[in-house]
Amino acid sequence: MTRTASPTPLEGLRVIDLSTSLGTYTGRLFADLGADVIKVEPRGGAPERCTPPLTEDGVSLSFAFTEAGKRSVILDDHEIGGQAEQLERLLDTAQIVLTSEGPSRLRQRGLHPVDVTRKHPQLVHVSVSPFGLTGPWADRPASDLTLLAAGGLLALAGEADLPPVRAWGNQTSVISGVHAATAALIAVLVQEDTSLGQIVDVSAQEAIAHSLENAVQYVDLESSVRRRVGSGPVEAGTGLFACADGWIYLVGGLGGLPLAWDSITNWLLGSDLPDATQLHEPRWLERSWRRNEEAVQIFRDLFERFAAQRTKQELYEDGQSRGISIAPVSTPEDLLSSPQLVDRGFFRTVLVNGRALAFPGSPYRFDGMDISPGNFPARPGADTRAVLDALPATATTTASKE
Template identity: 40%
Template sequence: MSAVAVPAAAAALTGLRVLDLSGAMGNYAGKLFGDMGADVLLVEPPGGSELRREPPFIDDRAGIERSLEFAYQNSSKRGICLDLDTASGQRLLRELAAGADLVIETAPPGWMAARGIGYDDLARLRPQIVVASITPFGQTGPYAQMEATDLIGLAMGGLLWMGGYQDAAPTQAHGNQAFKCAAMYGAVAAMLAVTDAELTGQGQHVDISLQESVTLALENAAQTYDLEGVVRKRPLSDQRFAGYGLFKCKDGYIYLGSRGIGNSPAWSRSLQWFKDEGMEGVERLFGAEWSDLGYLKTDEAREVFGELFMRWSMQHGKDWLYSEGQKRLIPLAPVSTPADLLENPQLQARGVFVDFVHPLLKQAARMPGAPYVLSQTPWHMQRRAPLLGEHTAEVLGEIGVSNEEMSRLFSAGVAA
């Protein structure tokens, strides 16, 4: 994103109205629409979304307005509070939906319909409306009513089996990746349905399954079992063969891919590099056995290479190793920490990190923006995440709720 402020009118989805009734499984989908210019209304229960209670918290102190997870996933949204278990709350939601293009929700199948705010109910008011339902296992099937955390999504989708190393239990990926996966697929499917509704005037119910979204990340693991009867395994915790894998260096780790299947030219380039730099013991890597892939897979080869390489790599920083490796056309990359990413010259040049503002922060922090650039309709974070109920009065006023009725709704706890 350019550092220059971009007017909201230039955004790709300006004019689109989205009601985001979702929780942790779907808030990211709403953010994607909001950051592209849609008017996204986050509809929370009176006590607030469960995501407001998710760490990390500002200053490591829990609080309804202190969750960084909530603040990130709900940027560019306005926020209102409605009690959808009340008749008045349901009526207001229907009035809001009558002017909306898309509803994103993550309630259990049937929960919305039982309150008169399901897809069929809303479509009678606005035929072109799209409702995107993101749930653990979809709207149908024997698991439809089961709940799931991000970890359960990874496990039931099969991706957890592939995470980590063979000599340890399966490892969960950081950052609620299963939820993000479902939210991204949900956003794409919802956008397709909204596009179709604009062309045909007819909306639809989009059913997104967390389990199915995660399963797509298995790539060819399912085919491998189906065709060959072989269950793909997690990699070994050390190198698969000498000259390949993660290695320590002076200030962290680097990934080295000098050896691949067959005779990789990167291996000869690596040997020349090590020789030019005066690596101690490098002559041990020039024997004929180092051209034999079978030998490279042995413990002896991995141990010899690891000992020689890390004795040398521990004298150098990962940035230097990366720079020199690139000059010599050797597959080598630093393992970046979050701090490294903020200082990364490529990401800085592309403007990937943008200001993150929050009422409880004295100065702006940084957060990831968008991993794409649209030349004519640039990405632009419209506003910080809303405080609980921050825009309730504003939004209710937009649908014609009088001040007198608004006071009654607030007093009754229907709105907050």
């Protein structure tokens, strides 16, 4: 889609994106907010352009998602450290530079944050790396899978008696990207006041460890370490339950506390399930019984018989009206037709090789501003000539002045 003429929060901010797949979502967040994000690709294009799933004409959907709204340039000498004149000129025009490799690799490329900010003191250098710029693991190679494991999130995913299961997609890039973008914008506020940049050192492992759902709180509140339990509930009244057209998630209790138990039991008692009266027996108020496998199964049998003739939307509306924490398990089709998301214009049309595709937009709004993904730079280096022609004739870095 073509951006409207409305102002954007980061209008006038330039970001040079030198990242790999680990850091590229950070750049997408900046692009959505209106920054001029210039993606520097090697000749032939970034390897992530070939990451499946692919469209019929060979475009990586995940790459199209992370690169929407960016401009693509190819700099032949961007790997040659201090000799990379075009890159130095490009950095001279920017406020943020984004990298996503370990310190040794960055040093080889002449892109270590200490070296870059010495030559370009105005830059905020956002370094998203697997384990951070320091420490004994700083230069260890990593993948999405190993970072999920190192950060602890993998231990919470999957069935209890089976190996852990990795969530689909490049989740470490998304989680790290949100942390990195937030920290970078704080650094930009300082930059606006002082005209000086700084190094923002984001460890993907630490970002994952900061995102462990409520596992840390379990240690504090229950003196227990959370384990993966799969899709099965650990206590009666809580978990995934089948209904007429899919699944709903119900929270009847949490941490052994009954929460909405009375509302749920009264809901079932008002139906045509005569054996639901047993839920008013005193034992159902005991934490140890509700966490018993027999109790979990009794409740499941009752609730799924109740839900079998009701849609997830009917259950959601009815349960919410009773103060019960309940939510439908939405499919992609459900989300695309959600009246709430449609009304707010969440899904946006992005042109990918001339083909209009629906992409998720931004989950926030700014009054009077259009926040949305821009078009995808389908051809590697599509914007090289326009970007380079607009650069100053010579670099004005601190290093060149010296």
